[in-house]
Amino acid sequence: MNIFLTGGTGFIGRHLLSELASQHQVYVLVRQKSRLHAIVNQLPTDQQPNILPVIGDLTKPRLGLDDTSYKQMLATDLIIHAGGPMNIELSLSEAEQSFLYPAKSLVQLARDIHYAKGLKHFIHVVGFMSPYHEQNAMSDMDHLLDKEPPYEKMKFLADSYIRKSLHAMNIPLSTVNPSVVVGNSFSGKTEQLGGLSILIDAVRRNLMPLVPGGDDYWLPMVHIDHVASFIAKLAHTEGLSSNTYYLLDTKQASPSIRVLIQLIAKELQTAKPFGRVSLPLLKTILGMGVGKLLGIPTESMNFLVKSEFPVNTKLEIEQMSEMKFSIAPSTLPFIVSDLDYRLNHLGVNRQESFSQRRRTNLISLEKDMHGIPVIFLHGTFSGADVLLPIAGSLSDINTWLIDLPGFGRTPYHHEPSVIEGYVDSVTAMIIELNRPVILVGHSFGGLIAARVMQRQPSLIHQLIMLQPVLHPIKPKYKIQGVTKLILKYVKPAKLKRELLQSKNFIASSKYLEDYVHDVVRDLKSPRIRTTNAAVMSWLTQSKSIQLDPKRWDETKVNILWGHMDKAHHIPKSYEHLDITRIPYGHQFPIERPEQTAHWIRQVLKV
Secondary structure, rough: OOOEEEEOOHHHHHHHHHHHHOEEEEEEEEEEEHHHHHOOOOOOOOOOOHHEEEEEOOOHHHHHHOOOHHHHOOOOOOEHHHHHHOOOOHHHHHHHHHHHHHHHHHHHHHHHHHHHOOOOEEEEOOOOOOOOOOOOOOOOOOOHHHOOOOOHHHHHHHHHHHHHHHHHHHOOOEEEEEOEEEEEOOOOOOOOOOOOOHHHHHHHOOOOEEEEOOOEEEEEEEEEHHHHHHHHHHHHHHOOOEEEEEOOOOOOOOOOOHHHHHHHHHOOOOOOOOOOOOHHHHHHHHHHHHHHHHOOHHHHHHOOOOOOOOOOOHHHHHHHOOOEEEEEEOHHHHHHHHHHHHOOOOOOOOOOOEEEEHHHHHHEEEOOOOOOOEEEEOOOOOOOOHHHHHHOOOOOOEEEEEOOOOOOOOOOOOOOHHHHHHHHHHHHHHHHHHHOOOEEOHHHHHHHHHHHHHHHHHHEEEEEOOOOOOOOOHHHOOOOOHHHHHHOOOOOOHHHHHHHHHOOOOOHHHHHHHHHHHHHHHHHHHHHHHHHHHHHHOOOHHOOOOOOOOOOOHHHHHHEEEOOOOOOOOOHHHHHHOOEEEEEOOOOHHHHHHHHHHHHHHHOOO
């Protein structure tokens, strides 16, 4: 079947492509081919030839298609309209150009296809707040949208226009109304900010001391992969009648807004709300300019609702496909952490050649290669991303970069013993893999790697430690609350100066600049500030180390040590192991990634 898809490079569209391309020829409307190519290149090679770009523009007359492309689209069997910006602050003219104008162009294309050969199906992705459904779509109620914000008004007018137009032509229309679209149902990965991230950002900045609306309000949500699978199921199914599908759970099966904010606060390690505020009052306050000042659009409050929505048509598709499209509660902490990380690093993406995956309860950046996994564990004030330059110099090695709990994109473990929680998390991942791995740990990550090897020696093929923590650190980090408060006010210039004075870094460089800015961005998050403070506090205690190197298989262990490190040393009980000393400080894997990768390659047993 030939499918014409709008929004193919958007949040929903890029997930939908992989669902459609295995069975259909998909023509994707794009302004430029390059953005689509970057998405297509990540798909299986057998799917890639089935995705073809069509140069055009939703906001232009006739979708910006030239005569040749327009005639080519007349062979379309199915139109899927998933295009349009996710920007609730659009002006009226911008919203009209983004939603109503494209609807009229697509209806004209549908009409031309239908008269030429017959259009089998039209799928329109709208939103759960649209007031239209099969029972009222033909009535004259568009005037009721006059008081709606521009974004919603034009999006819903487009819904109305398409419904009425296709009904007149007797073309089957499936209107898909996703609720607030959140991350993948297992990994939590959420590429698009907006929606839930507005709430998360408000909570992490302590701007939600009061619950908007109270316990009777809720935020309907749906996982992005569920949206894509649901639309694909509609596309694969022939003979469907026109219908509306709300992609959300029932109110009874969903957390109230109070419970949701409490969960977010727990994961972000910040204060829970202590009261409630009337939603109309909150909207009024935000609309008086406070919303712009705080970065909380008044329109974002419109997604909080009291009402319930009909889900019977969704349940019918679930039964037909033998799939479930419900929110996975166990994944919500991963969604919160992923969005928290993305808010810290807006506009930064340095991992194009790596795939983000969830391994048990850890997030991993992986190269999708064969061979024994070489698993990197980072230190404190770090995350998987800081080790990307090392992995880049090991391009032929199956490297996995782990975000340890509470760092990067991985939720905090919430175990009573901080260090044991890390050891448990990494051990659980390796046990689930059930095959030998190589562990490479830097600093605190080296300690965790060694503890894991002691617990599961048969599954550790090799242990490589880069400046590992092998003894309790200075007691100045003992009081967690003090450290957390200090971290809140860290400035780049001061951090850079301290790193050089302590010989963590030996000299100024691009890597030092990148690291400093990464650390300062991370410390915007109370989750990451709390995690660093907690780990540093526990590392002041001798019970956190619990290493017995005399019992290690020394043929498995290699240590790379920067002997200019002022704060750490190698205890005598480790001197029998293979140790290579180099003239650098504690952060040498970050300061000298190419040299570190070269040394790792020399000792690696793959």
